[in-house]
Amino acid sequence: MKRNGLSVAVKMVMMGAVAGSLIACGGSGSGSGSSASTGHDGRSVGAVTGFGSVYVNGTRFKTDGTVTSSDGLEREDQLHKGMVLKVNGSWNGQGEGQAREVSYDDTLRGPLTGATWSSTDKTGSLTLLGQTVELDAKTVFRGATAAELAGKPTNYRVRVSGWRTADGQFRASYVGAKVIGLEFGGTNEAELEGIVADLDATARTFTIAGYSVNYELASGDDDFDLADLENGMAVEVEGYLNGDLLMAKEIEQEDDLFEDDDDVEISGDIFAFDESAGTFMINGVQVQFSDDTEFDDMDSGNLQDGTYVKVEGEFRNGVLIAEEIEGQEGDAELSGKIQEFDRENEILTVSGVKVWLTDTTLIETDSDKRRSREDDLNALQVGDYVEVEGRQRDTDGGYLEAFSIEREDDEGENVAEIEGRVDAVGETSLTIMNLEILFGAYSAAGVSVGDEVEVEYTQNTGGEFVLASDVSQ
Numbered sequence: 001m002k003r004n005g006l007s008v009a010v011k012m013v014m015m016g017a018v019a020g021s022l023i024a025c026g027g028s029g030s031g032s033g034s035s036a037s038t039g040h041d042g043r044s045v046g047a048v049t050g051f052g053s054v055y056v057n058g059t060r061f062k063t064d065g066t067v068t069s070s071d072g073l074e075r076e077d078q079l080h081k082g083m084v085l086k087v088n089g090s091w092n093g094q095g096e097g098q099a100r101e102v103s104y105d106d107t108l109r110g111p112l113t114g115a116t117w118s119s120t121d122k123t124g125s126l127t128l129l130g131q132t133v134e135l136d137a138k139t140v141f142r143g144a145t146a147a148e149l150a151g152k153p154t155n156y157r158v159r160v161s162g163w164r165t166a167d168g169q170f171r172a173s174y175v176g177a178k179v180i181g182l183e184f185g186g187t188n189e190a191e192l193e194g195i196v197a198d199l200d201a202t203a204r205t206f207t208i209a210g211y212s213v214n215y216e217l218a219s220g221d222d223d224f225d226l227a228d229l230e231n232g233m234a235v236e237v238e239g240y241l242n243g244d245l246l247m248a249k250e251i252e253q254e255d256d257l258f259e260d261d262d263d264v265e266i267s268g269d270i271f272a273f274d275e276s277a278g279t280f281m282i283n284g285v286q287v288q289f290s291d292d293t294e295f296d297d298m299d300s301g302n303l304q305d306g307t308y309v310k311v312e313g314e315f316r317n318g319v320l321i322a323e324e325i326e327g328q329e330g331d332a333e334l335s336g337k338i339q340e341f342d343r344e345n346e347i348l349t350v351s352g353v354k355v356w357l358t359d360t361t362l363i364e365t366d367s368d369k370r371r372s373r374e375d376d377l378n379a380l381q382v383g384d385y386v387e388v389e390g391r392q393r394d395t396d397g398g399y400l401e402a403f404s405i406e407r408e409d410d411e412g413e414n415v416a417e418i419e420g421r422v423d424a425v426g427e428t429s430l431t432i433m434n435l436e437i438l439f440g441a442y443s444a445a446g447v448s449v450g451d452e453v454e455v456e457y458t459q460n461t462g463g464e465f466v467l468a469s470d471v472s473q
Contacts, residue, residue, distance in 0.1 A: 039092040042262035045283065046310070047161075047173040048081050049362045050373030054102065057265050057310060058360040059091045060373075061099040069104040070221075070238070071159070071191070077370060079104065081362060082140030082174030083161045084268075084283075086257060095359050107170060108133065108160040110190035110241065111180070115153035117146040124150060126158065126172065129192045129246065130211035133160055133170045137389050138362060138404050143177035155180055163268035163283045165306065167195055168209025171269050188240040193254065196233045206231075211246065213237055218248035226251060234284055257285055258315035266320070267310040267328060273303055280305075282320075287311055289322040297391065298327030330403050332392040332433070336416030338384045343377060348386075351416035351457075352435045352465050354399035355388055364406040380407065392420045398434035415468050419454045422447060430455075435465060442467035 046057040053063040054076065065076045073079065085104055091097030110128045117124035122137035124146055135146060149156055161174040194208035204216045206229070218239070220226045229235075234254035239247045258264050272281040278289050280303065289300065298309070303325075313323040336351025346357040357363070363376040371379070380386070390402040400420075424431040425447055429438045437457045444467070447453060456468040 039090070040263040040265075041090045042088075042264050042315070043258050044087045044089070044091065044097070044265045045084065045257055046265070046267040047084050047362075048079060049360055050081065050376060051076070051079070051370065052372035052374060053099070054079065054085065054087070055359055055373060056085055056087050057267055058358065059095055059097040060359065061087050061089055061091070061097040061102070063099045063102055067102050067104055071104065071106045071109070073104050076102065080140065080142055080174060080176065080370060081364070082138075084163070084173055104161075105236070106159045106191050107162050107164070107172075108192060109158070110192070111157045112149065112153040115146075115149045117150035119147060126153070126160070126175065128158065128160075129190060130244075131168050131170060131192070131194070131209055133162065133172045133175075134165070135172055135175070137387075139172045140174045140362070140364065141177070142175070144179075146175075149175070149177060164193065165269045165271045169271075171308075188242075189238075190241050190246055191236065191238045192246060193236040194234070196229060196231055196235055199229060199231050201227075201229070208235075208237070212244065213239075213246045213248055214242075215248040215251060218251050221250045221252035224251065224253045228253075254284055257283070258320070260316060262315040263312075264315050264320055265310065265312045268308065269305075270303060270307045270309060271305050273305050275303070282309070282311060285320050286318070287313075287320045287322050289325060293322045294324045296324060296326040298325070302327060328403070330389040330391055332390060332400055332418075332420035334388045334390075334400055334416070334418050334420075335408070336385070336418075338380060338382050338386060341380065341382055346377065348380070348405075350386060350388060350400075351418075352459070353418065353433050354396075355390070355405070356393075356399055356401050357405065358401065361390075361402045362404040364404065380405070385409065392433055394423070398423055398432075400433055415456050415458055416465075417454070417456050420452070422449055422451045422453055425449055430471070438464055438466045440466040442470050444471040447471055447473065 044057050044059060049055045054061050063076055067073050067076055083104055085102055087099050088101040089097055089099040108128060108131060112126060112128050114127035124135040126133040144156060156177045157180060159176045160172050162170050162172040165171050192208055196206050199206040205214050215226060218226065236252045236254060237246060237248045239249040266282060266285060268283040270280045270282060280287050308328045310326045310328050311320060311322050313321045334350055334353055338348055338350055340349035348355040365379045384407050386405055386407050388400060388402050388405045390400045393399050393401050418432055420432045422430055422432055429436050430444050430447060437455060451473055454472045457465050458468045459465050
């Protein structure tokens with residue numbers, strides 16, 4: 001299949017003018033070779049959205065197939081979508097890059113003590129090692145579903161890859177689960193990262209967000225001297241559990257993810273937002289923004305704790321100077337059947353709505369098998385029922401840019417659902433993302449242009465889309 005490594009902006013040009021002539025092709029599969037570009041050189045940190053080699057932050061990084069990790073992962077074929085990687089390499093800003101090194105590190109690892117999940121809202125949480133991990137529709141689960149974890153949490157041990165959002169709070173991008181008895185490496189293995197507090201150098205204990213750590217038998221990793229431990233220091237602790245006590249075997253200070261003068265791109269949740277100082281934290285990295293910072297799909301007024309963003313800039317003296325901040329939070333959802341699929345341009349028609357896939361789209365199917373992005377695309381077929389989360393776009397008549405798409409069992413239902421912003425309201429219909437939906441026997445009373453609504457609809461034998469219930473706001 002012809003690979004389309006284009007950004008949404010280029011796709012828009014293609015749709016409006018010279019479709020097909022601007023398609024940027026790249027080879028598939030892992031491999032070494034020359035740098036894809038000298039446009040950017042540094043480090044890219046983000047969740048994997050596809051393979052062949054690895055897709056991180058919208059760039060397909062070619063690799064040599066090896067992974068640097070202290071968590072038992074050595075090869076690219078051991079990675080899963082959703083795992084947060086640090087890629088040291090170069091990229092051209094147009095979807096192609098060359099990795100010099102690919103690194104992975106678990107954020108948390110240990111037995112669950114609690115879990116919740118709402119199948120309606122696609123949100124929930126995990127509790128392990130005294131920490132709370134938020135789950136959402138973009139979290140990738142392997143080994144057990146979110147519902148299975150919530151049903152019997154104490155039956156499972158998990159490895160979590162994600163972002164620290166505050167002291168003792170995380171947001172999961174990936175959750176790998178195993179039933180107790182089939183644990184990762186050992187029956188009591190655990191890993192915890194966070195900020196040192198309550199340090200007692202004599203008893204050789206401290207806490208991380210209230211969870212107790214004993215480091216009597218520990219050694220410092222990567223030349224870290226345990227005598228240098230101090231309250232307020234960010235560390236990673238690996239060890240084993242003795243009841244509710246984490247017995248540390250190795251402690252590593254969380255070094256800067258980047259080096260001075262690195263070109264940087266990183267995605268994750270904002271925390272410790274300080275509007276007056278023009279700073280926030282993202283995955284332990286301090287970000288400085290200013291009037292010179294360019295904002296894409298948001299403005300500075302949208303910055304707040306918990307907002308998911310991608311930041312590009314330069315790392316100087318321990319601070320990421322933001323050149324661009326891009327909003328990554330979805331504002332629309334769609335559930336329905338694939339009616340058409342333009343594979344070359346990666347554009348779906350789902351229950352009447354155009355859905356555009358990009359190199360940052362997370363494609364989830366009903367298989368735990370690790371597959372290339374091309375195979376992920378091929379797994380989507382006309383007639384499949386899918387759930388899409390993304391951003392509503394107003395150009396080209398209106399469409400949905402997919403952040404994630406997941407194939408689901410429709411259980412025989414013929415009703416589609418859409419959550420989005422109303423573009424037009426007439427006497428007999430309303431329009432969302434260029435989809436006209438007739439009122440029929442139902443009502444859209446009180447709905448105005450610009451309102452955020454939830455709509456259930458069907459397609460009649462004449463091909464028209466008709467409300468299946470009253471419109472709700």
